[in-house]
Amino acid sequence: MNSRGFTLVEMMVSTYVYITIFLGMVIAIQLFGLRVYTLAATKLSATASCLKAMNGVRDQIREAKTLDIGTCNSTPDSFSSITTNNYQKGNALKIYSTTNAIPYILFYLDASIATNCNLKRSTVASNAANTILVTNTDILASFITNQDIFYAQDYKGNTLTNDQVTDNRMVVYMKMQFYQWEYPIAFIGGNALNAYNFYQLQTRITRRSNN
Amino acid sequence: MRVRFKQADQRTAANGITLVELLVSLSLFGGMVGGFIYGYIEINRMAEWSCMSLAAQSIASQGVEQKFCAKWDRQTDQLGTNTEILSGTNYTLDVPVSGDPIPVTNIITVEQIQNTPPVRQIWSDCVWTFPRTGQIYTNTVISMRAMDQ
Numbered sequence: 223m224n225s226r227g228f229t230l231v232e233m234m235v236s237t238y239v240y241i242t243i244f245l246g247m248v249i250a251i252q253l254f255g256l257r258v259y260t261l262a263a264t265k266l267s268a269t270a271s272c273l274k275a276m277n278g279v280r281d282q283i284r285e286a287k288t289l290d291i292g293t294c295n296s297t298p299d300s301f302s303s304i305t306t307n308n309y310q311k312g313n314a315l316k317i318y319s320t321t322n323a324i325p326y327i328l329f330y331l332d333a334s335i336a337t338n339c340n341l342k343r344s345t346v347a348s349n350a351a352n353t354i355l356v357t358n359t360d361i362l363a364s365f366i367t368n369q370d371i372f373y374a375q376d377y378k379g380n381t382l383t384n385d386q387v388t389d390n391r392m393v394v395y396m397k398m399q400f401y402q403w404e405y406p407i408a409f410i411g412g413n414a415l416n417a418y419n420f421y422q423l424q425t426r427i428t429r430r431s432n433n
Numbered sequence: 434m435r436v437r438f439k440q441a442d443q444r445t446a447a448n449g450i451t452l453v454e455l456l457v458s459l460s461l462f463g464g465m466v467g468g469f470i471y472g473y474i475e476i477n478r479m480a481e482w483s484c485m486s487l488a489a490q491s492i493a494s495q496g497v498e499q500k501f502c503a504k505w506d507r508q509t510d511q512l513g514t515n516t517e518i519l520s521g522t523n524y525t526l527d528v529p530v531s532g533d534p535i536p537v538t539n540i541i542t543v544e545q546i547q548n549t550p551p552v553r554q555i556w557s558d559c560v561w562t563f564p565r566t567g568q569i570y571t572n573t574v575i576s577m578r579a580m581d582q
Contacts, residue, residue: 227449236455247466251473258477269484377503377511379519393502423527426495428502430582 272398272423275341275362282317282327283394283427289385290316291372291394294330298344298356301328310374310382315394324348329362331371339366341398368399375426397424481528482563488526489537489559489572496541496557497576505553506581512553516542526561537561551580 228236283289292303294314304310314330325347333339341363348354373395374382385392399422496519505512518540525534542556559572 227451233449240459244462251466251469254470255473258473262477262480266480269487375499375502377499379499379523388504391502391504393499424495425491426498428498430501 269423272363272400275398276396276423276425278343278362279315279329279396280425280427282329283315284430285319286317286429287320287431288318288390289374289392289394289429290318291374291385292316294328296332296334298328298330298346298359299354301330306384306386308383310385310392311370311372313369313371315372324354329372331366331369333369338364340364341366341371363398363400365400366398367401368397371398372396393426393428395424395426397422478565481565484528485526485535485561485563486570486572488528489561489570490574491527492524492537492539493557493559493572493574496539496559497555497574500541500543500555500557501576501578501582505578512543512578514543514545514553516540535561535564546577553578 290303291310291312292301292314293312294301301314301316303316304312313333314328317327317329319325319327325345328344328346330342330344331339332342340361342359342361344359345357346354347357374385374392375395376382376388376391377393379395381395382388382392399420401420500512503511503513518538520536520538522536524537524539526537528535538560540558540560542558544554544556546552546554555576555578557574560569561572562569
């Protein structure tokens with residue numbers, strides 16, 4: 223009996239078990255890989271879009287002549303500078319490329335939609351009749367949760383209360399906090415709930431043409 | 434003409450697959466599947482390390498930018514030639530993590546490397562630890578700065 227090896231029935235049963243385990247593992251590996259890929263792709267896409275926004279702000283700040291931090295509502299003309307003796311932090315940054323008041327570029331947080339606050343960039347210029355025009359507005363980043371995005375700091379990292387005494391010499395500390403779906407392709411939990419992941423990016427930028 | 438191939442092992446042909454052969458084939462298969470899983474995990478680990486390294490590079494770059502903000506002229510020398518070590522709750526990697534944030538240390542060293550004309554080197558090191566392995570890494574950004582900027 224021992225010299226006969228496995229019978230056909232034994233081999234068929236073992237092959238069935240073998241194939242079942244094999245397919246189960248292959249499917250599990252594929253699902254695991256898909257999950258890892260989705261997770262990484264979501265993080266990378268969110269990081270890439272946010273880095274693109276920060277790169278745009280960085281280039282403008284480095285070329286700037288004067289910087290002004292303030293607050294803004296949903297429109298560029300609602301910009302208001304932070305007054306002296308208050309911490310120079312707000313949701314808007316006005317960048318003058320020359321010593322003139324016009325043109326300028328305004329980065330501001332549009333919080334008109336509470337569930338989706340967007341960081342926008344508006345280019346403001348004047349025409350031949352000296353009429354102030356918003357020539358262009360575009361969205362740089364979405365789903366931002368923090369209200370103070372721009373901070374004026376000194377070289378020690380302290381938030382300034384009066385940038386005039388430093389001759390507008392500041393490093394702009396920029397922080398964006400937002401949330402994103404952790405697994406965009408699948409709902410987690412009951413009642414179509416989903417999982418969200420908190421996320422933050424920050425940078426510091428100094429203009430190169432100091433006075 | 435009829436050609437007969439001689440069986441190399443009559444016992445094997447008659448007895449089918451032995452238990453040892455089955456176990457060996459299963460172990461090979463298990464090794465292959467383990468390799469696939471390890472590959473996936475390794476790819477994820479490398480992506481995670483890359484993400485953290487990018488965040489550390491950003492912290493190092495911020496240290497340089499901060500020193501660029503210092504005033505350096507003949508009357509006022511805020512830039513100085515010194516080493517500043519920055520750490521604490523404000524210095525964490527900007528990466529999505531489960532659990533505690535990953536703290537980093539930013540060491541900024543300013544050194545005068547030329548006197549005529551005066552040029553100073555701003556050297557910013559960001560030291561961080563990769564949580565999975567505990568290995569310490571350092572990302573560095575170096576820049577030069579002249580007076581009256």
